[in-house]
Amino acid sequence: MAVANTTKTSWRLQEIVAHSSNVVCLALGKNSGRLLATGGEDCRVNIWAVSKPNCIMSLTGHNNPVECVKFNNSEEQVVAGSQSGSLRVWDLEAAKILRTLMGHKANICSLDFHPFGEYLASGSMDTNIKLWDVRRKGCVFRYKGHTQAVRCLAFSPDGKWLASASDDSTIKLWDLTAGKMITEFTAHTGAINIIQFHPNEYLLASGSSDRTIKLWDLEKFKMIGSSEGEMGPVRCLAFNLDGCCLYSGAVDSLRVYGWEPNRCFDVVPVGWGKVADLAICNHQLIGVSYNLTNVSSYVVDLTRVKKSGSVIQGVIQDDQPLTEPSPKGSTLRRNYDRPLTTCSTQRVKQSSESDRRSPEGERRSPSSEDEKESSAEIRNPEDYKEIFQPKSAISRTPPKSEPFPAPLEDGESLLPSRYVLGDDEALAQIRKGHDTMCVMLTSRHKNLDTIRAVWGSGDVKTSLDSAVSMKDLSIVVDILNIVNLKPSLWKLDLCTSILPQIEELLQSKYESYVQTGCTSLKLILKRFWPLISDTLTAPPSVGVDITREERHQKCKACYKQLKNLSNVVKNKADQVGRHGSAFKELQLLMAPLDY
Known part of the structure; x- marks a missing residue:
C-alpha cells in the first residue's frame, strides 16, 4: 500500500x-x-x-x-x-x-x-x-x-x-x-x-x-x-x-x-x-x-x-x-x-x-x-466475490478499514526498498488484473464455437441471429467481416437482421466496429436499395401473391431501418477523422431515401 x-x-x-x-x-x-x-x-x-x-x-x-x-x-x-x-x-x-x-x-x-x-x-x-x-x-x-x-x-x-x-x-x-x-x-x-x-x-x-x-x-x-x-x-x-x-x-x-x-x-x-x-x-x-x-x-x-x-x-x-x-x-x-x-x-x-x-x-x-430480457453479467469474478459474496456474510459491502491511498511522491515506493519479489510472487503480480480479459476471451471462444456449429449447416441468417441473441457485438462483427467479403451470401432476409446491429456499430468507440458497420451498410445500399425502392413503389398486384407480400414486408422493414440509420450517418458525415469520408460516401448513397 x-x-x-x-x-x-x-x-x-x-x-x-x-x-x-x-x-x-x-x-x-x-x-x-x-x-x-x-x-x-x-x-x-x-x-x-x-x-x-x-x-x-x-x-x-x-x-x-x-x-x-x-x-x-x-x-x-x-x-x-x-x-x-x-x-x-x-x-x-x-x-x-x-x-x-x-x-x-x-x-x-x-x-x-x-x-x-x-x-x-x-x-x-x-x-x-x-x-x-x-x-x-x-x-x-x-x-x-x-x-x-x-x-x-x-x-x-x-x-x-x-x-x-x-x-x-x-x-x-x-x-x-x-x-x-x-x-x-x-x-x-x-x-x-x-x-x-x-x-x-x-x-x-x-x-x-x-x-x-x-x-x-x-x-x-x-x-x-x-x-x-x-x-x-x-x-x-x-x-x-x-x-x-x-x-x-x-x-x-x-x-x-x-x-x-x-x-x-x-x-x-x-x-x-x-x-x-x-x-x-x-x-x-x-x-x-x-x-x-x-x-x-x-x-x-x-x-x-x-x-x-x-x-x-x-x-x-x-x-x-x-x-x-x-x-x-x-x-x-x-x-x-x-x-x-x-x-x-x-x-x-x-x-x-x-x-x-x-x-x-x-x-x-x-x-x-421483461425480466428474462434483463441480465446481470459478471465481468470481474474476483472483485464480485470479494464485494458481494464475501466469506463472512456480516457485510456485503467493501471493507471500510483501509482509506484510499494518497498519490505517491517522487521516491516513494509501493514496497519497502529491501523487499525483492520471488518468482511465484512476480508471476502472481503479472497475472493480476487479467482475470477479466480471460473471462471475456473464454466467453467469446465458447460463443464462436456455438456459431460455427450453426454456420456448418450453411444458414448464414440463423448464424447471425444466434450471434445477435448472445448480445456480444464482437461476435456479430466477426460474422460480418466474413459475409462482407462474400456478397453472394447476402439475401434480403439477412438485411433485416443486420441493419439494427449496424446502428450500434456506427456509434461504437472501436474503430474496427465502425469500419465493419460502414462496409456492411454500403454493401446493402448498393446491392438492395434498387430492389427495396422498386418493391415499395410498385402498384398493388391483382390477386393473392404470398411471396410478393412477404418481400414487400421485408423491404418495408429495411426501409424503416435505413431511414433511422440515415440520421446517424448525417450526424457523423461532418466529423473530422478516419471515418469522415466513409460517412460522406454513405450520405450520398442514402440521399434517395429522402425522396
Whole structure:
C-alpha cells in the first residue's frame, strides 16, 4: 500500500472509461463509499469498486438510455430509470434482475430507496412521483403537485417523510403515512438539483441552479439560512456523518458550511470539474464526475479540512455568512426516531380507487419476458466475490478499514526498498488484473464455437441471429467481416437482421466496429436499395401473391431501418477523422431515401 501522503488535502484517485457511449448518470454507494454505479447512453448500468479499474458487473435490460441510478442502503440492490420512464431493480448479490416497474410517461429524473422498508420512490419529467412496493412489483401511491421535472427525491432518516425537489423551484415535503403534502418551500429562484436530510436533526439542505444552498428547519418549516458563495449551479451536497457541517461539491472545489452561526469554514481546491455525486468513508470524502465516456474519482482528506470553529487562515476571504441567522441558543433541534423493526406495508398509505383506475400502461405488471430480457453479467469474478459474496456474510459491502491511498511522491515506493519479489510472487503480480480479459476471451471462444456449429449447416441468417441473441457485438462483427467479403451470401432476409446491429456499430468507440458497420451498410445500399425502392413503389398486384407480400414486408422493414440509420450517418458525415469520408460516401448513397 502507498505511504500516506501527508502534504495533500485532495487528489485524483483514477479515471476510467465507463461505457461504450456517453455516461448519463452515476451514483455512489453512501453506506460504504466504495461502490459506484454508472448509467449510459448504451442502455447499460455498470457496477464498479471505487479505485479499481475493471467493471465488476454490467446490468442490461433497458432499451433506452439510463437517466438515473441509485443503490439501496445496504448496497445489495440497485435501481435504474430510463429515458422511456421504465424502472429496473437488480439484486447485486444474486446477480439477477429483481423487478421491472412500468408507469411513468417520460424520463426518470430521480430515485431513492426507503431507508429500511421495501419501498422505492421515483420522480420523472412527467412531474409525477411514484412510490413502489418492490416486493409486490406495484405502484402503491402517486404524489402530484410539481409542475416541472422532479430532479431529486430523499426519504427522511426515520422513513416517515419524502422530500421532492423540482425544476419548478419548489421543495415539497410528503407524509408517507397520511399520503399528503405537509409543506412546500418556495424561496429558491431556479431549478433545485439536490436535497439532503441532516442525519440526526430535523433539518433539510437544498442546492439549486440559482447558485444558493438553503437550510430548512423541519419543525418550524422555515428557512434558517441561504449561502451566496457558490460560483455555479449546486449539484451535490452531503452532511458530515456526525452532522457537524455540510459539504457542497462546487466546480473544481469543495466548500464546507456550518450554521447557527452560519458561515463557510473552508474552501478546498479539487480538480473534479462538475462533480456529480459525493460520499463519505473513513474520514475521506469521495467525489465522482463524468465527461463523455469517462468517469473520474477524487478523494479529499477530511482530517485536513476545517469543519468548525473560526475560519482558517487563507480562506477568510471566501467566508460567506448565511443570511437570516438563527438566534443563539436555538441550535438544538428534535432528532429522528428510527424504528427498530423494518417498515411494513401498513405504514404507507395505499392508492385510492381513482389511482388504481389509472391508464393501462400504469397498471401493467411486467411479464416474465421483461425480466428474462434483463441480465446481470459478471465481468470481474474476483472483485464480485470479494464485494458481494464475501466469506463472512456480516457485510456485503467493501471493507471500510483501509482509506484510499494518497498519490505517491517522487521516491516513494509501493514496497519497502529491501523487499525483492520471488518468482511465484512476480508471476502472481503479472497475472493480476487479467482475470477479466480471460473471462471475456473464454466467453467469446465458447460463443464462436456455438456459431460455427450453426454456420456448418450453411444458414448464414440463423448464424447471425444466434450471434445477435448472445448480445456480444464482437461476435456479430466477426460474422460480418466474413459475409462482407462474400456478397453472394447476402439475401434480403439477412438485411433485416443486420441493419439494427449496424446502428450500434456506427456509434461504437472501436474503430474496427465502425469500419465493419460502414462496409456492411454500403454493401446493402448498393446491392438492395434498387430492389427495396422498386418493391415499395410498385402498384398493388391483382390477386393473392404470398411471396410478393412477404418481400414487400421485408423491404418495408429495411426501409424503416435505413431511414433511422440515415440520421446517424448525417450526424457523423461532418466529423473530422478516419471515418469522415466513409460517412460522406454513405450520405450520398442514402440521399434517395429522402425522396
